[in-house]
Amino acid sequence: MNEQLRTPLTDMLNIDFPIIQAPMFLVSNTKMLIEASSSGITGCVPALNYRTIDEFRNAMIHLKSNCSGPFGVNLIVNNFNTKMKDQLDVCVNIGVDYIITSLGNPKSTIDACREKGIKVFCDVVNLEYAKKVESLGADAVIAVNNLAGGHLGPMSPEELIPLLVSNCSIPVISAGGVSNGLQLKKMLELGACGVSIGTPFIATHESHVSDDYKQAIVDYGADDIVVTDRISGSKCTIINTPYVRSIGLKANRLEKFLFKNKWLKKYFKMFRWFKGTRMFEKSAFAATYKTVWCAGPSLEGVDSIRHVSQVVTDLLAPFMREDGN
Ligand SMILES: Cc1cc2nc3c(=O)[nH]c(=O)nc-3n(C[C@H](O)[C@H](O)[C@H](O)COP(=O)(O)O)c2cc1C
Incomplete structure (x- = not known):
């Protein structure tokens, strides 16, 4: 096993490789998460991908019995998300492994998860917010950079990761701009303990979006x-x-x-x-x-529609070559 791939993220979640299949509104689904876990990484699904709380609860029950490793849920924690409290209750009762919070104050989520041992990772785009969530008790920050797909941050990974690593005591996971193993390696070398990758997973057989959308990820x-x-x-x-x-x-x-x-x-x-x-x-x-x-600019590195497991294998290729495997 390549030592560079063993990080505080792999230790914290007990996964083989420091990669989160990022939560993506409308795109992430249970099939993708199950495939992610059997590929040695972990996947996260936005609670908002389910119209009703019953649908969300059923999906969580399905994941609990079918994922071979940990899985996570993304909660939008601002007041636009009127179902937030019910979604959090489901996460806590079913016992998801971790929650990624975005777009708001994560305090109530952190407080509810602490006693259940559910990890909470918070999306941040600058040091000020990273320090705030650290003081609230977050287990890690997700450093969303200016290459990320979806809601991006203002700073490059080269600026953001070292800034957070040198000023925070909790692990830093990087989000944005990774579609191949060399980019993954670079984020780890900058000090990230893992990466959260979205865009490349849109163009997978397991994703349920239209073929046109998947092909656009390949073509653009x-x-x-x-x-x-x-x-x-x-x-x-x-x-x-x-x-x-x-x-x-x-x-x-x-x-x-x-x-x-x-x-x-x-x-x-x-x-x-x-x-x-x-x-x-x-x-x-x-x-x-x-x-x-x-989609984010990391679609540049997507040349075909693949299985989730193949995306993971391709991301790990440079590390395996070093190992001689
Ligand atoms: C189609 C799409 C939908 C997304 N939806 C969400 C979401 O619902 N919640 C969230 O926290 N982040 C969301 N993101 C951001 C991702 O979780 C992640 O930060 C981002 O994809 C990382 O950049 P990358 O696309 O270059 O890998 C989304 C990204 C994409 C591309």
């Missing part, structure tokens, strides 16, 4: 990824499809007014969030001329 390149806040109200990476080009990336004058208005901004943000969610949903599963596909 890093230059085709653009950042916009027009879809969900927060900055998010999407593929620059003809439809995206037609609507433009910047908020129009009315949207800017509504985003800034003291009384209306809260409602407008919520409206945008729900409207954006619907748009992503329509594009992910069926053909529509309003195609909005979320």
